[in-house]
Structure formats: structure tokens, C-alpha cells
């Protein structure tokens with residue numbers, strides 16, 4: 001399974017995200033994310049699935065909704081590999 005996620009979710013995957021005064025910030029970004037990054041993928045293991053040399057897995061611009069947070073804002077999309085986590089019984 002894979003997901004196409006917005007820049008905020010992509011940064012949140014690599015650098016984490018934090019909430020401040022009800023707004024979410026991914027990585028070191030000063031501008032708030034549209035919504036909580038990666039909230040739709042909580043509970044899954046994620047891995048970067050892009051190739052910056054070939055551009056594989058990277059869309060420069062898309063209006064498709066982000067698979068990570070549901071944002072409808074246009075922007076670049078990055079592909080993440082999504083793995084089901086095995087929950088210990």
C-alpha cells in the first residue's frame with residue numbers, strides 16, 4: 001500500500017510534527033499545516049518511497065487530496081509506503 005501525502009505530512013514523517021495553540025507545525029516549518037499531519041495514517045508504519053534522482057514518487061503539483069491528512073490544498077505530493085503494523089494481542 002502507498003499514500004501520496006502533502007509536504008506537511010512528508011516533513012512530519014521525517015522530522016515530526018507538534019501542536020501549538022491548536023495549530024499543527026511539521027518539522028521546523030514556521031507556517032501552520034492545513035490540518036494535523038498524518039492523522040489519517042496513524043497506527044501505520046510509514047517509509048519514504050520517493051527517489052529524488054529520478055523524481056519517482058514525487059508530484060510537483062496536485063489538487064488531489066492528501067492521503068495523510070485529507071488536506072485539499074494544492075501542492076506537491078510525496079509517496080510514502082504504508083505498512084500495517086502488527087498489534088500484539
Ligand SMILES: [Zn+2]
Pocket residue numbers: 005006007008009010037038066067068069070071
Ligand atoms: Zn497531508
